[in-house]
Amino acid sequence: MPFVTIQLTREGTTPAGSALTADEKAALIKGSSELLRDVLGKPLDSTFVVIEEVDTDNWGWGGLPVLEFRRRRAADGIAAPSTPAGG
Amino acid sequence: MPFVTIQLTREGTTPAGSALTADEKAALIKGSSELLRDVLGKPLDSTFVVIEEVDTDNWGWGGLPVLEFRRRRAADGIAAPSTPAGG
Amino acid sequence: MPFVTIQLTREGTTPAGSALTADEKAALIKGSSELLRDVLGKPLDSTFVVIEEVDTDNWGWGGLPVLEFRRRRAADGIAAPSTPAGG
Amino acid sequence: MPFVTIQLTREGTTPAGSALTADEKAALIKGSSELLRDVLGKPLDSTFVVIEEVDTDNWGWGGLPVLEFRRRRAADGIAAPSTPAGG
Amino acid sequence: MPFVTIQLTREGTTPAGSALTADEKAALIKGSSELLRDVLGKPLDSTFVVIEEVDTDNWGWGGLPVLEFRRRRAADGIAAPSTPAGG
Amino acid sequence: MPFVTIQLTREGTTPAGSALTADEKAALIKGSSELLRDVLGKPLDSTFVVIEEVDTDNWGWGGLPVLEFRRRRAADGIAAPSTPAGG
Structure with a gap:
């Protein structure tokens, strides 16, 4: 069950x-x-x-809405978890 | 509370x-x-x-989306839990 | 279901x-x-x-652990929701 | 985590x-x-x-959908938790 | 995520x-x-x-605590979901 | 509310x-x-x-129970999220 x-x-x-x-x-x-x-x-x-x-606006990671978190990670050159398919 | x-x-x-x-x-x-x-x-x-x-697409039962599960149950002659009002 | x-x-x-x-x-x-x-x-x-x-330590209400919240309410003369059976 | x-x-x-x-x-x-x-x-x-x-229809408080609960509280002169910003 | x-x-x-x-x-x-x-x-x-x-006392199925539900099902000869490993 | x-x-x-x-x-x-x-x-x-x-046995991260995940991260020299206070 x-x-x-x-x-x-x-x-x-x-x-x-x-x-x-x-x-x-x-x-x-x-x-x-x-x-x-x-x-x-x-x-x-x-x-x-x-x-x-x-909704992505409603999901937070790293103290930020997740799309913003991914953008910053990408800008910092941090990989996989921030890709669209990956986070 | x-x-x-x-x-x-x-x-x-x-x-x-x-x-x-x-x-x-x-x-x-x-x-x-x-x-x-x-x-x-x-x-x-x-x-x-x-x-x-x-949404019914997002609910699974028996390893299947629930509408598909109900269809198979109905085809097998299994009753109540698969009726619209019942599952 | x-x-x-x-x-x-x-x-x-x-x-x-x-x-x-x-x-x-x-x-x-x-x-x-x-x-x-x-x-x-x-x-x-x-x-x-x-x-x-x-556990009551893990339940908060009014910004306080619930037992503390009830004590303060009781001290303020506020009723039912703070009784043991009631909150 | x-x-x-x-x-x-x-x-x-x-x-x-x-x-x-x-x-x-x-x-x-x-x-x-x-x-x-x-x-x-x-x-x-x-x-x-x-x-x-x-959705407010899907949230209950006091045995009622929350908007109805707030209306009754307001009618009874009970304050803050029933205001739009407050509940 | x-x-x-x-x-x-x-x-x-x-x-x-x-x-x-x-x-x-x-x-x-x-x-x-x-x-x-x-x-x-x-x-x-x-x-x-x-x-x-x-805890099994805290899980209900069929309107009953789950162990009682399984006992009745077993008494009725209904199979798999009520077995210890299965429900 | x-x-x-x-x-x-x-x-x-x-x-x-x-x-x-x-x-x-x-x-x-x-x-x-x-x-x-x-x-x-x-x-x-x-x-x-x-x-x-x-319980830590019941929390998974990276496909592993979290304590094992932290051990491997620590062995790989990956920092903060695997520290006791941090994950």
């Missing part, structure tokens, strides 16, 4: 995208439910998953 | 509805606040209730 | 009690599940309920 | 506003991240903040 | 166990972090995972 | 401590309540704060 919540910023994984696609959401649901089954033997039917997409 | 969170899919309880009505939300707020008062003696004024409606 | 979370301070409803009793927890579970059934037609089997008991 | 969640009603702080401004959100993110740094020594970069704005 | 929360009952996966083992927890953390990386390209370092173990 | 949740690992801020002190918790409660008052005009009495301390 596990309940999995995945919170992340509302963004696409490509420059053209502005949100997760239905396929990406389905893959997160499938993967996390199978994880609970494989590690703990929980039947797929007993797991709920909720994906919470949060 | 209890804090009650009710998470559920954003759907109507009738074929025409696409979300909870204001009356349904008010009934959930009233009922859960009264429950805390009746069981634990908490004054109504000390309870907060938040209703979180989640 | 609703998911109900009830957060409240870890306290008894009587002077002798230091936590909710199993019966009180069962009543909260029953009542909130029946509420979802009565208001929205959700089958009992499709609702999960989680009760989160929080 | 703290994770701070701020849940509040989706409302402006002025009669003209219907939601938090980007500046207000940035100030909440900055302030809560600095709080964790000042009290516990957590580096700013290790704190995430999420602001969850909840 | 995703944040994954896994809520489940505090139980072992074997008759002798009364809680998740450290290895099981590590496998959940690894698997969910890798899922976010594989599906959305999120770097491992940008994902936080929290596992919340909930 | 804001509700602030602060999730963090259960650890002390000094080598001798194994959890937050009551004073540190009170400072977090005071600071976050005052932040909501100063930025949004919310009265102190209308804000609830909950501090959720999570």
